[in-house]
Amino acid sequence: MRRLTLLLLFLTISSLKAQDQYSMGMQKAMELWSEQKIVEASNMFERIATAEMDNWLPYYYVAMVNTTASFGEKDEQKLKMQLKKAKEYIDNAKNISPDNAEILVQEAMINTAWMAFDGATYGMTLSGKNVQLYQKAAELAPNNPRVVFGKAEWDMGTARYFGKDTTPYCKDIERALQLFATFKPETEFHPNWGKERAEQIAEECKS
């Protein structure tokens, strides 16, 4: 009996320990990221990803850290390698968690980064892909604020490119804002970004 208790205790402690390590690790990585220590943050998420093979979140964040860092990156080689890495990790996340709208939105972000870098080369092949990604994400999670916002921002960008009016999409931004207001992430590490940017765009809509 005692042995069994001990065994149980041991199992609980070690799983608590793992849980704890995961939270600590994720927290630390988020901190590094917020301090703009891009490489360290990406490395940390990468380490967590290799230790937590069944959890899509660290993979998702490796992709996200590298994608956001590449917007405005001037060094062409660095940018290409970052985006290649982001794609590799988002593909891994997709394998762990298929049909996940958050992952599809992130994948679309990677494509957007390629197009922002060189529209003439990547626009033709990737814009169609993004349309599909947002469509599928909207089918999977029609009330996810990032899906609604991501799609609206993408539509606005396309309209702008073709010299069209962007105001019809402002109501989608408004809707995204309402969804952001009530959105509760599953855990503290689940994606919970985008609200500030949506507010910013909503401001632009009003002006």
Add this chain to the structure above:
Amino acid sequence: MKNQITFSLLFLMACVSSAQLTVNGIVTDKSNVPVVGANVYLEGTYDGSSTDDNGKFSFETSETGTQTLIISMLSYEPHYEIGDVSYLQNLNIRLLEAVNSLTGVTLTAGTFEAGDNSKVSVLKPLDIVTTAGAAGDFVAALQTLPGTSTVNEDGRLFVRGGDAGETQVFIDGLRVFQPFNATANNIPTRGRFSPFLFKGITFSTGGYSAEYGQALSSVLLLNTTDVPDQEKTDISIMSVGGGIGHTEIWGDESLSFNTQYINLAPYESLIPSNQGIRWNSPYESISGEAVFRSKGEKGIFKLYTGFNHADLDIEQENINFEEFVRFELTNNNLYFNSSYKHFFANDWTLTSGASLSWDTNEIGLFENTIDIKETGSHLKLKLKKTFSNRFNLQFGTELFNIDFEETFRTPDGMQFKSAYDDQLLAGFVESDVFFSNKFAMKLGARVDNTSVLNQFNFSPRVSLAYQSSENGQFSFAYGDFYQNPQSNILRYDQNLNVEKTSHYILNYQYVANGKTFRAEAYHKAYDGLVKYNTEMPQFDSQFNNLGNGYASGLDIFWRDNKSIKDFDYWASYSYLNTKRDFRNFRERATPNFAPKHNISIVTKKWVNKLRSQIGLSYSYVSGRPYDNPNTAEFLAEKTKAFNNLSFNWAYLIDQQKILYFSVNNVLGFNNVNNYQYANVPNVDGVFERQTIRPAADSFFFVGFFWTISKDKKSNQLDNL
């Protein structure tokens, strides 16, 4: 109780404090420069850190026993240290540079690509279709690249002193037997395929891979799209006809088709082409293409099929006849191409495929009729193993079968038949070796055995590339290439040998910041070219393989799409020095299809205010040789230079409707293609001549393109 406490204590110790060990060391590259920001960690644990500004790392771990330490960093090969944790101290780790397709050296000698890998691509996907003067014909867009000669009245690809028959076209690695529409003499043809079914185009002007054979000069490789992006319907209404296309997707399967009806009659009745010709019934065709794709977990299957039915009836001026000469043509072409690619777990890839074509031409010339039937098939099997990103190996085998038959009938019932049958069996092996990011080699060989000539040939191919600076690289390529004589000869004589060329290519390429510069010098040696002793090859001609020749030249390409906002341009210059003794030549001379200088300038400007893309292309071709029988010299005179300025304008009415307008030869240059001399001299002993000019100097095109799709965004800009 005591026991229990001891146990708990032990347990806690093991669990929490368990003798922390330090793992530390330094990471450098091969020249001892510290690597900053490398990720260093024990596999499967949370223990690790990033290297600091001095390449140093240090972290504590409670792991014990044998562990794997991983050091990873972008653009370096990952490094593994396996050992007991207690030994993982004061490590001195040297990372090897990863061989990287994005920044490293690439094997480019002789090759142009259109695609989105910007390191090797000189053209972007859109360029194929937005080049002024190309009018949606991707072959015409390729003619703006150096190494090609513009032969205005033909429309096919003439590469580096080779004639059009020396270029072969492949779809998904399988031969296309009749890549061009059938046409009459002096009326330029177009490629049969619509560009929008293809995701990548590789155009090699020499020194190409051992995977391809039976082409003395050049190969054009087209790859169909793997997975279409979305379902849509395309409708086009043009001044020369109309078309409809649709893409349907079901999960991993998809089908795209498009069908087109072309009739030049309305255009001809408005703006008749009348320089030396009269249309009885202008070119009319109905054509369709379909691609079915099925993507599985481990493989992808594609089936491409195309058909084309075309008719024309024309009368052409001929110096040897008082009246215009009538030429009627009906062409039917059906083509299948299916391929399957399978990815095995251990980096083996298997590609298998088959293509099959039936082509018939019914020709009416004077009172005679000529029936031509050609059936071609190609079977191929290829295996590729990627051992690492530094080394891969591929090998395969293929079988071609060609069955050709021509029946010539005179009005009085006489009938002449000529035919041949060929089975060609070939094998190839090739390997890419990247010694470093700076130095790479492609080494291959090919064997061909052709039944019609009963001959066996071995062709070595090698290509080297050396990166001389961050953005510049040198390449060298050498190869031997064999090709059977064309069907117009083989059908009369099968006791001939194959024709041969050797290519020597030296290339320099500089790519940086939206600018591309390429210069390529080459030499080609021709041997065993077929000669005959009549005006045209015919049943009683005497043939031999005693012909030979050479072509040397310099090709220069420059493109810049960054320096001026929304403005993109490229310029090509080709210098060609070639002489050959072949066909019925009485001595070595420069053939009519090989002008010395070719210049092309292509510009494109996106005007946001007008929601328009405007393009302007200019091409200059120096005079082409022709033979004047009134002089003693052979092929010694030259036509005047060829000039063409073309213009196009794509206007986006809205996101899915485009109005497109283009004019070929805006300035109406009066170009001369050639001169035709009379077969016999006139009473004064002079051979009279007539000028062969394009049927019309300029050509106008207006089209309206409408796309219907769920997202309401895509359009056919990429199809124009």
